[in-house]
Amino acid sequence: MAILTTEGLTYTYSAGTPFEKTAVDHVDISIEDNTMCGVIGHTGSGKSTLMQHFNGLLKPTEGKVFLEGKDIWADKSRMRDVRFRVGLVFQYPEYQLFEETVYRDIAFGPKNMGLSDDEIRHRIHETAQMLGLTEDMLKRSPFALSGGQKRRAAIAGVMAMRPKVLILDEPCAGLDPRGRAEMLCQIRDYQRKTQSTVLLVSHSMEDVAEFTDKLLVMSKAKLFCYDDTAVVFRRAEELKALGLRVPQIASVMGALRKCGYDLPPDLYTVEKARDALLSLLRKGAAEC
Amino acid sequence: MLKDITIGQYFPGDSVIHRMDPRFKIVCTLLLIVTLFAGNSLWTLVIGGVFVLLVQILSRIPGKLLWKSLRPILPILLFTAVLNLLFVGDDEVLWEWQFIKLTMGGLQMSVFMIVRIILLIVGSSLLTYTTSPILLTDAIESLMSPLKGIKFPVHEMAMMMSIALRFIPTLIEETDKIMSAQKARGATLDSGKVMERIRALIPILVPLFVSAFRRAEELATAMECRCYRGGEGRTRLRQLKAGARDYIGFAVSFLFMAGAVTVNILSK
Structure with missing residues (x-):
């Protein structure tokens, strides 16, 4: 079932001034429930602008956004409700922490939802555990945490609202490789556990290749495609023409295929490539 | 909403006014302001108005932008007008009700005040719209040297x-970004009682201050790393040089203002 749908969504910044710029141009898309979806595109391709339409932070210049089949702009008084159901984590969310303790900061969103204290406590502990924040950290000031922990605390603040759709804008920017992998695993576990939809904006093809089921590709304010990750990476040449890379391993496999090796076309993670190469080698050994 | 703030907002362009030496522009603006407030005859204001209009046409700054910079001061304008209307007075009473007295003098004064303030704001907005902030500070430094x-x-x-x-x-x-982020967490910024609204600002102000301090520290470090030691012996990338255009512009403005002052003296 589609959870988020847009129809002819268009957004123009600073309309009527010399700085006018169309950031999203007639985007029609339908995102399914319970998916892990990657969002990729060049810098300035309109990814972030598109994401801010999904929870009504930006009002489309033209077109409509539907959440579970309902136009989110139909009734403005219910906009807050929309924001609780579509959680948005901006880039570098650690700069939005403000409370005295991490616990209270995470509680800000759930409190705004009007949940009971017991429910809030339960959600915070569950979310903290999912993101690897210890009990001890919850009691500390968010400003006393390390960069990666701050980032987790900020993401927890949105996750604790248990939105139907969670949008994460570059959640791994500036983290070291181990931190990245950890964070992405935690996000995937969250998605599986809550059966919700997660939109993951990223610049790293390796990350989206490994962790997402679907890919949404933006290019020059337009939707280039929205399809299964495997299907998208099969269009390697087109992606390159857009200035996007495919995962390194996919390039290597593509080159091997061109040399005449019998490899399937959708090898875009290291694990799958390894298995395919091993079986190829075994076949070769058997033939000898 | 925040984008409506126009202080120091530069509107890029390539008009005669844009290219004029910023020092001359500042001096001309000051001249205009002094003239507007020194003169008290109708003709001074008319000449001032014509001058501002002329600059606006030459600079090709859309009237809509100027209106945007006027809008925030509308309440102040109204307030001044009412005050002048009620408290400045002469013998020519137009309308009376209990202790309120409207006089010709008061009416004239309040209209003059409104026109003056409008011309003042439009004139100085034209300065900031046509001059990039960097040039403006360069000019101030040069003028104050x-x-x-x-x-x-x-x-x-x-x-x-x-x-x-x-x-x-x-x-x-x-601020926009932090506001969006907190709104995404269900913060309500534009409704509720006064105390609630003030409380709603905390999630915005705390991160904003934290980041302002962080930026200040980073900037200070970056300046230190580039061996910044104040102005002594520093040369500039952009040298301000006055040319024929600037002197002509200044002469025209000066003539306008001199005319306004003369008219003012003669009409007494």
Whole structure:
């Protein structure tokens, strides 16, 4: 079932001034429930602008956004409700922490939802555990945490609202490789556990290749495609023409295929490539 | 909403006014302001108005933008007008009700005041719209350089001004971002009682201050790393040089203002 749908969504910044710029141009898309979806595109391709339409932070210049089949702009008084159901984590969310303790900061969103204290406590502990924040950290000031922990605390603040759709804008920017992998695993576990939809904006093809089921590709304010990750990476040449890379391993496999090796076309993670190469080698050994 | 703030907002263009030496523009604007407030005849204001209109046409700044810079001061305008209307008076009473008296003098005064303030705001907005903040501070530094003689830290002040101006858009952007982020967590900023509204500002102000301090520290470090040691012996990338255009512009403005003052004296 589609959870988020847009129809002819268009957004123009600073309309009527010399700085006018169309950031999203007639985007029609339908995102399914319970998916892990990657969002990729060049810098300035309109990814972030598109994401801010999904929870009504930006009002489309033209077109409509539907959440579970309902136009989110139909009734403005219910906009807050929309924001609780579509959680948005901006880039570098650690700069939005403000409370005295991490616990209270995470509680800000759930409190705004009007949940009971017991429910809030339960959600915070569950979310903290999912993101690897210890009990001890919850009691500390968010400003006393390390960069990666701050980032987790900020993401927890949105996750604790248990939105139907969670949008994460570059959640791994500036983290070291181990931190990245950890964070992405935690996000995937969250998605599986809550059966919700997660939109993951990223610049790293390796990350989206490994962790997402679907890919949404933006290019020059337009939707280039929205399809299964495997299907998208099969269009390697087109992606390159857009200035996007495919995962390194996919390039290597593509080159091997061109040399005449019998490899399937959708090898875009290291694990799958390894298995395919091993079986190829075994076949070769058997033939000898 | 925050994008409506127009202080120091530069509207890029390539008109005669844009290219004029910023020092001359500042002096001309000051002349205009002094004339507007020194003169008290109708003709002074008419000449001032024609001058402002002329500059606006030459600079090709859309009237809509000027209206945007006027809008925030509308309440002040209204307030001044009412005050003048009620408290300035002469013998020519137009209308009376209990202790309220409207007089011809008061009416004239309040209309003059409104026109003056409008011309003042439009005139100075034209200056900031046509001059980039960097040029503006360069010009102020240059105009104030005689004060160095009395040990006034002119360069430091100009540097602080450029930094402040430079960071206004950055901080506005940052505020916008923080507001969006907190709204996404269900913060309500535009409804509720006064106390609730003030409380709702905390999630915005705390991160904003934290980031402003962080930026200040980073900037200070970056300046230190580039061996910044104040203005002494520093040369400039952009040298301000006055040319024929600037002298002509200044002469025209000066003639306008001289005309306005003369008319003012003659009409007495």
